[in-house]
Amino acid sequence: MTTEVRECSVARTLELVGSKWTLLVVRELFLGSRRFEEIARFTGGPRDILTDRLRRLEAHGLVTRVQYERRPPRFEYHLTDLGRSLAPIIATMREFGDRHLAGDDGPPATFVHSCGAEYHPVLACRACGEVVRRGDVEIADAAI
């Protein structure tokens, strides 16, 4: 009986962003925080862990550390293009939370799409552009 662990893309993605605080750091960067103090304050995470997560994200090319001041050396963190491509993951998580885990006073933030409506993301097929509903997608090739 061999180990039949599925080496899937979900697992690989989770190795990158699946540990505690990582995605909250990324969320903060999406929201415009740049400095360590902001990230620490708004996520509430332990500073040593945040340091570790930022280094790890940097090592994988999702974040860059930019010196904005020498003489005391000070740094800002920016998402790279690769980092920004995590947007759909954050957006679908936000949507799930808004819908199913909202607090007493509804979702804590709202976004607007360029069409003018309040923005709620749904999945669409890249090829045909149609919004996907349950049952529209089938697995073509097992092993995920």
Added chain:
Amino acid sequence: MTTEVRECSVARTLELVGSKWTLLVVRELFLGSRRFEEIARFTGGPRDILTDRLRRLEAHGLVTRVQYERRPPRFEYHLTDLGRSLAPIIATMREFGDRHLAGDDGPPATFVHSCGAEYHPVLACRACGEVVRRGDVEIADAAI
């Protein structure tokens, strides 16, 4: 100076599914695994942790545990509707992994949309149905 931690939907979602192995369990259920042994085999996770995750998912209504045999009592795990609504999170993670973290022989699984094309999810605006590109969405109300 008060603690200004953002109580956002992303954070709430991560409390639910943000610890290690949870999303891999959910992925397995999406792929059709039902029994503990399958989940253990295909995720490779420690059995005690998997038990914990399944109980936790059950407690939050994402999974139901169904007895399919008495006399040795045996159980199956099924996603509830709420659990199935995690699909976009899994799908966007898979897409990210396929695109940026694929192994040597490309993505390990492919899916097909009902339009006939290979399925790759992109985000669209629920209201207007248009595919979202960078810059199309703005925050309307801070605090996320």
Added chain:
DNA sequence: TCGGGTTGGTTTGGTTTTCCAACTCGATTA
């Protein structure tokens, strides 16, 4: 020039989780 304050961490010391292998338990098949 002295005492604070700011920024971006690192260190310390302990708590919690996670990990893993081995074991259990009831029932079933050989």
Added chain:
DNA sequence: TAATCGAGTTGGAAAACCAAACCAACCCGA
């Protein structure tokens, strides 16, 4: 009777996590 199976438990070690304190390098006001 032994071996097997499914679905966990158990115990101990390793890793991750956490809060608080500390540090370095500067800036500011008195």
